[in-house]
Amino acid sequence: MGEADPAVRDQRLTLPAPLPLDSGQSLAPVEIAYQIYGTLNDARSNAILVCHALTGDQHLASPHPITGKPGWWARMVGPGKPIDTNRFHVICANVIGSCMGSSGPASIAADGKPWAMRFPVITIRDMVRAQVALLDALGIARLHAVVGGSMGGMQALSLAANFPERSAAVLVIASAPRHSAQNIAFHEVGRQAIMADPKWLGGDYYAAGKGPEAGLAVARMAAHITYLSEQGLTEKFGRRLQDRATKTFGFDADFQVESYLRHQGLSFTDRFDANSYLYITRAMDYFDLAEEHGGRLADAFAASTARFCLVSFDTDWLYPTAESRSVVHALNASGAAVSFVELSAPFGHDSFLLDVPALDRVVAGFLGIGT
Known part of the structure; x- marks a missing residue:
């Protein structure tokens, strides 16, 4: 080829x-x-x-x-x-x-x-x-x-x-x-989000059909922030609102950056295994x-x-x-x-x-x- x-x-x-x-x-x-x-x-x-x-x-x-x-x-x-x-x-x-x-x-x-x-x-x-x-x-x-x-x-x-x-x-x-200690800290936040999800089931979630998708999504959201820069986030999103003219005074995704992170988290769960996330982040932390x-x-x-x-x-x-x-x-x-x-x-x-x-x-x- x-x-x-x-x-x-x-x-x-x-x-x-x-x-x-x-x-x-x-x-x-x-x-x-x-x-x-x-x-x-x-x-x-x-x-x-x-x-x-x-x-x-x-x-x-x-x-x-x-x-x-x-x-x-x-x-x-x-x-x-x-x-x-x-x-x-x-x-x-x-x-x-x-x-x-x-x-x-x-x-x-x-x-x-x-x-x-x-x-x-x-x-x-x-x-x-x-x-x-x-x-x-x-x-x-x-x-x-x-x-x-x-x-x-x-x-x-x-x-x-x-x-x-x-x-x-x-x-x-x-x-x-x-x-570094900071790198390990961010990874630990992600691992704890996964393991705190009731659907993690101690890692034995495969037979259940659905795994700890909420926890994995939060882990991905936290990690994704570290992959970006303040300059890039400001240029791409700033404080602009998502599909609305005014704030809702609630906890929906008012800001574009919130909507972006939620999308990144949810889409990640379609292609990645939560336990693999635990194992690979641990391997990196040990490096x-x-x-x-x-x-x-x-x-x-x-x-x-x-x-x-x-x-x-x-x-x-x-x-x-x-x-x-x-x-x-x-x-x-x-x-x-x-x-x-x-x-x-x-x-x-x-x-x-x-x-x-x-x-x-x-x-x-x-x-x-x-x-």
Whole structure:
């Protein structure tokens, strides 16, 4: 397939061996759902692994099967686009713990029932172990690059640190080397909203047909605020009222921004599993690359020979530029080849998903080196 074909279908792979986890447990069987765009060359040297963010999935550049919306990075991946599928073999896999085909709490366990909260707690490094096992099964020993934004950037950093021989280049966008106390706090609000919903049922809601949709919607609303910027919210909504001329003096969605957040929350429940939200946010909260490598971030990259590019956005207060700079300083200390750019965009953290032409140029330029 030489281009990002809208008709591309999920592929599934069951890993041949149990997956060891940071918790000390192992997971088996492990199924990985993934999509591929572009053709692998004879040298098997043009593969790019794109890692998705918290609520993303493998539908990178093809329509989502539930929402029908374009792939989450369709503007970036495709023929002639910055991640050019005429040149590169692009792989995107649903992370373990998620709910779009890879093994997660909604998957069926050996007893024929959903794992639910019996699913083992996972980490970012566990997600990466599963992706490396997928690459092994696909016969790809070394990637041209690993690319990710937000949680995807954490995976890219983890792969570079823990499997340094597996990628020649690492592109990390709007991410961080660990979750801050503020990040953990926002995630905990979301988890508590889910678990406080009477329909959560301790995680065993699958047979009921309806899960904790109200709690999950509130979790999504709270998180979505962190993905935006004050500037962007003001420009898009301000204090404008929603479909009315005056305030109702009640608790309906008087303001446009309220209506927007409610829509974001409710639509999210159609495509995402509440338990997966618990597991993936916990994995992000546990992420601390320096802690994994003796407490010094530079030591995480001591064995890496890859070249790196870090990108941040000036309005991203979830993973601010200082977080990317800390990675850059660590890479410099370890002797790695690294470039860094802070881009200006009004969209906040979500800038990496939106129309920022400067990002397109950075991605295309960095990935084009050595091809």
